[in-house]
Amino acid sequence: MISKFSHECHCRIAFTxxxxxxxxxxxxxxxxxxxxxxxxxxxKAGSPDTSSLTTGQRLTINDREQYLEGLIPISAxxxxxxxxxxxxxxxxxxxxxxxxWGVRMDQDYSxxxxxxxxxxxxxxxPFPDINEDDPFAGQKVIWNxxxxxxxxxxxxxxxxxxxxxxGKLDRKLEFTSVASTYARGDHxxxxxxxxxxSKRVMEFRSPRDMAGAKDMSITYVDHDRENSGWMYIxxxxxxxxxxxxxxxSELMGMDMIREDIxxxxxxxxxxxxxxxxxxxVLATINVRDNPESGGPHLWVPHKARWEVRExxxxxxxxxxxxxxxxxxxxxxxxxxxxxxxxFAFDRQDDQLLRMNxxxxxxxxxxATEMPQQAPYVKQDFSDNIGHFVMLHLGESDINAKKPxxxxxxxxxxxxxxxPARAKQFYSLRNMISGRR
Amino acid sequence: xVAAKVNKCRIVRYIINLxxxxxxxxxxxxNLCLIAVFVSLFKLTHLHAIVSLGDSVExxxxxxxxxxxxxxxxxxxxxxxxxxxxxxESKYYFLKDREAFGRFNSGPIEEAxxxxxxxxxxxxxxxxxxxxxxxxxxxDNKYGRTEASLREAFVxxxxxxxxxxxxxxxxxxxxxDGFRALDVINPLDLSWHWSRESWEDIRIPLWMARGIYxxxxxxxxxxxxxxxxxxxxxxxxxxxxxxxxxxxxxxGNGLPETANAIYKDGxxxxxxxxxxxxxPNKKWxxxxxxxxxxxxxxxxxxxxxxxxxxxxxxxxxxxNSLTKTSDGIHYMVKDLVNPRTHVLGLTANYSExxxxxxxxxxxxxxxxxxxxxxxxxxxxxxxxxxxxFDTARRTVLMLAVDRPTWIxxxxxxxTIFLSSQVFWRHYLDYSKYYRGISTVKHGMVAGEKVGGxxxxxxxxxxxRDEFVITFSASTSYGPAGLIKPTFIMALDPRSTxxxxxxxxxxxxxxxxxxxxxxxxxxxxxNHDPGPWALGxxxxxxxxxxxxxxxxxxxxxx
Numbered sequence: 001m002i003s004k005f006s007h008e009c010h011c012r013i014a015f016t017x018x019x020x021x022x023x024x025x026x027x028x029x030x031x032x033x034x035x036x037x038x039x040x041x042x043x044k045a046g047s048p049d050t051s052s053l054t055t056g057q058r059l060t061i062n063d064r065e066q067y068l069e070g071l072i073p074i075s076a077x078x079x080x081x082x083x084x085x086x087x088x089x090x091x092x093x094x095x096x097x098x099x100x101w102g103v104r105m106d107q108d109y110s111x112x113x114x115x116x117x118x119x120x121x122x123x124x125x126p127f128p129d130i131n132e133d134d135p136f137a138g139q140k141v142i143w144n145x146x147x148x149x150x151x152x153x154x155x156x157x158x159x160x161x162x163x164x165x166x167g168k169l170d171r172k173l174e175f176t177s178v179a180s181t182y183a184r185g186d187h188x189x190x191x192x193x194x195x196x197x198s199k200r201v202m203e204f205r206s207p208r209d210m211a212g213a214k215d216m217s218i219t220y221v222d223h224d225r226e227n228s229g230w231m232y233i234x235x236x237x238x239x240x241x242x243x244x245x246x247x248x249s250e251l252m253g254m255d256m257i258r259e260d261i262x263x264x265x266x267x268x269x270x271x272x273x274x275x276x277x278x279x280x281v282l283a284t285i286n287v288r289d290n291p292e293s294g295g296p297h298l299w300v301p302h303k304a305r306w307e308v309r310e311x312x313x314x315x316x317x318x319x320x321x322x323x324x325x326x327x328x329x330x331x332x333x334x335x336x337x338x339x340x341x342x343f344a345f346d347r348q349d350d351q352l353l354r355m356n357x358x359x360x361x362x363x364x365x366x367a368t369e370m371p372q373q374a375p376y377v378k379q380d381f382s383d384n385i386g387h388f389v390m391l392h393l394g395e396s397d398i399n400a401k402k403p404x405x406x407x408x409x410x411x412x413x414x415x416x417x418x419p420a421r422a423k424q425f426y427s428l429r430n431m432i433s434g435r436r
Numbered sequence: 437x438v439a440a441k442v443n444k445c446r447i448v449r450y451i452i453n454l455x456x457x458x459x460x461x462x463x464x465x466x467n468l469c470l471i472a473v474f475v476s477l478f479k480l481t482h483l484h485a486i487v488s489l490g491d492s493v494e495x496x497x498x499x500x501x502x503x504x505x506x507x508x509x510x511x512x513x514x515x516x517x518x519x520x521x522x523x524x525e526s527k528y529y530f531l532k533d534r535e536a537f538g539r540f541n542s543g544p545i546e547e548a549x550x551x552x553x554x555x556x557x558x559x560x561x562x563x564x565x566x567x568x569x570x571x572x573x574x575x576d577n578k579y580g581r582t583e584a585s586l587r588e589a590f591v592x593x594x595x596x597x598x599x600x601x602x603x604x605x606x607x608x609x610x611x612x613d614g615f616r617a618l619d620v621i622n623p624l625d626l627s628w629h630w631s632r633e634s635w636e637d638i639r640i641p642l643w644m645a646r647g648i649y650x651x652x653x654x655x656x657x658x659x660x661x662x663x664x665x666x667x668x669x670x671x672x673x674x675x676x677x678x679x680x681x682x683x684x685x686x687x688g689n690g691l692p693e694t695a696n697a698i699y700k701d702g703x704x705x706x707x708x709x710x711x712x713x714x715x716p717n718k719k720w721x722x723x724x725x726x727x728x729x730x731x732x733x734x735x736x737x738x739x740x741x742x743x744x745x746x747x748x749x750x751x752x753x754x755x756n757s758l759t760k761t762s763d764g765i766h767y768m769v770k771d772l773v774n775p776r777t778h779v780l781g782l783t784a785n786y787s788e789x790x791x792x793x794x795x796x797x798x799x800x801x802x803x804x805x806x807x808x809x810x811x812x813x814x815x816x817x818x819x820x821x822x823x824x825f826d827t828a829r830r831t832v833l834m835l836a837v838d839r840p841t842w843i844x845x846x847x848x849x850x851t852i853f854l855s856s857q858v859f860w861r862h863y864l865d866y867s868k869y870y871r872g873i874s875t876v877k878h879g880m881v882a883g884e885k886v887g888g889x890x891x892x893x894x895x896x897x898x899x900r901d902e903f904v905i906t907f908s909a910s911t912s913y914g915p916a917g918l919i920k921p922t923f924i925m926a927l928d929p930r931s932t933x934x935x936x937x938x939x940x941x942x943x944x945x946x947x948x949x950x951x952x953x954x955x956x957x958x959x960x961x962n963h964d965p966g967p968w969a970l971g972x973x974x975x976x977x978x979x980x981x982x983x984x985x986x987x988x989x990x991x992x993x
Contacts, residue, residue, distance in 0.1 A: 171916045192653050208498065208993060226789040241797075244787065246851060252917065253912060399915075428730065
């Protein structure tokens with residue numbers, strides 16, 4: 001009897017220990033794979049051979065060692081590689097800009113000793129060719145990203161889901177961003193506003209406590225000049241000036257900071273830059289539709305179309321000792337100059353703190369496959385065809401330390417403002433009243 | 437220690453009693469229904485904000501259940517408010533892209549919308565608390581218990597570069613928070629919870645026209661526009677309750693009673709006061725209007741403002757010629773007046789990104805026609821009319837700083853938004869006989885209190901220069917920022933009176949918000965009520981202490 005009890009007891013202890021180890025194992029595994037050093041090693045390891053992959057092939061957990069670990073940045077394995085994962089593989093597509101991109105540029109620009117672009121006014125990529133040996137290669141990749149076509153000039157309703165572990169939905173936000181490029185190379189959208197790079201108005205629709213809140217921001221051609229911003233809050237019935245230079249606080253409960261928008265939304269001169277070379281990565285570069293969310297926490301795209309893309313890997317080191325990041329690495333698509341992945345590491349321990357991954361769609365693909373409409377407004381997406389730009393269909397932003405994620409779907413319609421309409425729409429006058 | 441324990445027991449006992457009252461068989465059925473409604477509200481997780489009806493109509497709104505427990509000096513507790521508010525807001529897009537009602541070309545008018553906001557209120561405390569219900573008679577018309585109002589109804593018309601808003605609306609000018617200098621276009625309803633609510637909910641909307649002409653960039657200015665408002669006939673004063681039966685009545689700096697006696701020649705007489713409404717009536721000649729020019733100069737966002745209106749603060753003119761004493765009763769006639777005012781203002785803000793990383797705000801106003809009380813013993817040379825009333829000119833200067841600040845020990849994910857303001861109010865026409873807040877005391881005869889007799893005194897001399905300093909801090913906690921604490925403090929450095937509020941909003945879901953607020957009124961020294969209705973006036977004695985605990989459940993869609 002005693003012996004049987006003892007045996008049962010030992011079994012239970014063993015079972016419990018196994019369970020504990022099983023539960024702890026992924027965490028330990030994740031911690032192992034989420035350091036800054038491991039991502040750098042992963043980049044240096046080089047790209048795997050993907051010549052045997054064919055369009056339409058499904059990539060699942062069974063392809064982990066052969067393809068996935070070599071094509072998904074190691075810091076993201078914990079979220080992007082999961083048991084019932086289903087990636088549709090597509091051969092690398094070509095997504096050229098329109099034929100007039102780069103034609104109407106003002107060529108009289110330069111890069112200064114801080115790596116800051118001077119006197120550039122848009123209309124094309126400032127540095128179409130990136131030389132790996134160029135000491136400013138990292139900054140130049142980012143300048144191309146910041147001045148890429150399709151970045152703005154849209155009506156963009158969005159839905160954002162804030163999710164905890166296990167997919168628990170904490171909050172759902174609905175808002176619309178409208179933005180226009182002012183600096184267009186040899187001309188400005190609105191004459192007399194040549195110092196403006198772009199203007200944006202964003203308005204919240206849901207939940208009710210945020211409905212009607214809107215902000216307007218002005219970005220300037222001069223990178224040294226901070227953005228100007230105002231926020232209209234319905235409960236105050238007046239606009240409030242906002243501070244642009246604080247870029248490291250999380251926004252509206254979301255898992256991103258202003259400096260992480262599109263991979264890098266800060267000031268070039270506040271960082272040290274290193275070009276790490278090119279690396280193939282899997283990317284949702286031309287998705288069919290806004291992807292459904294999957295994974296154990298519903299944080300990442302599932303059943304989406306992925307391509308292997310050649311990306312510039314750029315290391316960014318904030319100079320400020322108080323900055324939350326020690327390092328940030330962005331993967332920027334070589335052809336389109338859109339950010340595909342971003343990883344930021346905690347200054348405390350060089351472990352992953354935040355990451356984002358973007359879902360994009362080429363405007364010309366709208367001719368054959370229309371993505372879904374926003375749940376609260378219908379738009380004519382056929383307007384997108386003919387622009388020859390990438391459109392932002394959303395992103396996953398993950399805070400690895402909380403842990404928590406923000407998943408956003410964007411429903412973009414390209415929009416060209418007339419100068420007169422832009423002047424009226426993007427004005428402080430529009431910020432003194434709102435939907436109430 | 438023992439006292440604190442006793443007080444806690446009293447508060448707990450009070451809450452138990454309140455629950456017991458609501459569990460009476462008569463009320464149980466109704467309360468179970470309410471509980472069922474609450475439970476189903478909590479089940480809601482992500483109901484759409486803004487419900488669309490077709491392509492043109494949108495609806496949104498809130499249901500708010502607000503419970504306020506007054507805890508005088510934390511020695512006792514009494515429920516003073518169970519305000520249940522339903523607000524429904526709708527927007528009708530009847531003209532889009534130069535097409536009205538989907539059929540007619542509207543020419544130069546690009547867009548037009550109709551917005552209607554309605555509010556219904558039922559304060560159930562008057563039914564829950566017998567003492568409240570009994571203190572009001574039918575003639576009182578259930579004052580404060582219910583409200584059904586069209587809050588706002590306006591049409592927006594966009595006719596670039598001109599835009600127009602016509603109808604009942606709120607217009608807010610200026611840079612200040614919580615205290616008014618230039619934000620004087622709409623009066624405030626201070627009758628049910630003073631100024632402790634969101635001002636959006638207590639501003640009294642007015643019928644007016646508001647037009648904006650966008651100029652844009654010219655000369656040294658950017659983002660410039662001119663705004664004009666015209667309020668043809670709709671004047672309303674700030675609404676204040678002086679009925680001591682109402683929980684937020686303004687009864688001065690003393691007993692929460694209305695004066696009903698007066699000393700005349702050393703004798704205590706009954707007092708009968710007739711108040712005559714001499715406020716501006718609805719005539720075209722009583723119109724109000726204003727204009728402002730707003731622009732950015734360099735990086736400074738500024739505005740120049742002018743408003744020609746009436747003072748929303750009501751003044752009282754004593755009609756001496758109609759004052760008489762007869763049969764031991766002293767009769768007085770007082771006229772309620774709202775003088776004409778001119779308000780000139782300058783506002784500016786500047787985002788200082790390099791050294792302080794903060795937004796600096798400034799507001800300066802010059803106002804005429806401020807109604808002021810004179811001391812009853814004022815010399816005839818100072819008050820030739822002997823009506824104990826004057827109008828003064830006053831300036832206000834407000835300087836403020838806003839700064840999102842990292843305090844990692846308190847919040848490692850998000851900055852804490854710190855904001856501080858300093859107000860300096862200065863009387864240009866100053867008299868040492870100007871008086872502020874009156875005090876109600878017991879009537880006394882031969883050193884003995886006379887039951888039921890209350891006398892009003894006013895020894896509160898207004899200072900030529902008045903100051904108030906505010907500070908607030910807010911942030912959010914939790915993975916999705918669903919817990920939002922706020923701390924507010926307002927301090928009058930001269931009277932040392934202060935007000936503190938600590939509030940926490942917790943978003944149970946996108947549709948259900950739970951709110952806890954604790955308000956505390958205190959002073960550091962003396963019993964000077966000060967001019968700002970802070971500290972001592974609502975914290976001097978236990979009977980006038982208005983410490984409050986506010987628990988609210990808000991359903992939003």
